[in-house]
Amino acid sequence: MPEEKQSQSDESPGKTAEGTVRIQAACTVTSSGSVRVRLIQQSPTANPKLVEAARKFAQRLKEKEGDEEEHIDYIPEAPLILPVPQK
């Protein structure tokens, strides 16, 4: 697997035969010099600004806490808001 040196993304609208679709383009430059472009489809109903804010929020958490996924008890009476465990 070639080493990936750089990754950047930008939002742009796209057109298909079926109609307008919001996409995100992510470009990756490999060690061999080739550029890999990935087009990521966006939800037709999501708010792009809030999506971006949530993406940055999750990235911050990922950098801070890593990828470990701890077991969390599910509380049926309060399903949306789960208590933050004591640290």
Added chain:
Amino acid sequence: MPDSGASTHRDVFVNCPFDSEYKQQFNALIFTIYDCGFYPRCALEAVDSGQLRFEKICQLILESPYGIHDLSRIELDPSTQLPRFNMALELGLFLGANLLFEIKKPCLVMDTERYRYQRFCSDLSGFDPSPHGGDILQLICVVRDWLRANLEPNEKIPGGEHIFERYKLFLRHLREFCEEEHLNPDSISYYDYISSLQGWLEGKGLREKQTS
């Protein structure tokens, strides 16, 4: 056919109740659809569009290549002594559109029990609804397994139990995110919920498979 302005090839029409009693299942259902690489579409989109709800539902059905229908809340309302017919109506529209346009859109029909439908809609005989018993984990597993069958063979998604763990983690992070964004997590709108969810999955690196 209506203009399919924002449709995608992975849109899933979601036919279920939107009341507070179903909120637990609804949030889990939407999360699972996203986490499996699909996009939920439902009548809640009509709230801000100014479009007649029935027209919007018909448009969503025509635009969406897949459908998930949960009939589990078709039951007598204690105050009116009448059942809720919206889910049955929308399932009928979905199946009718398939016949009318001679297309075969895959659909998942769920209920609390496998054969309960025979007591309120026996014409559904042969559709074999998948039971989830009102249990969140079971619902996630049923939806995940059905979506898995509609993915490309080379695509990978985690099992239902793992998606359930991710879902609980998302709920915890959503609280913090809502504080940052000055949103009320108790009354977060559908738009804000799916926007937060999509961004969270992408930020966690779990949403890279939606290539086009």
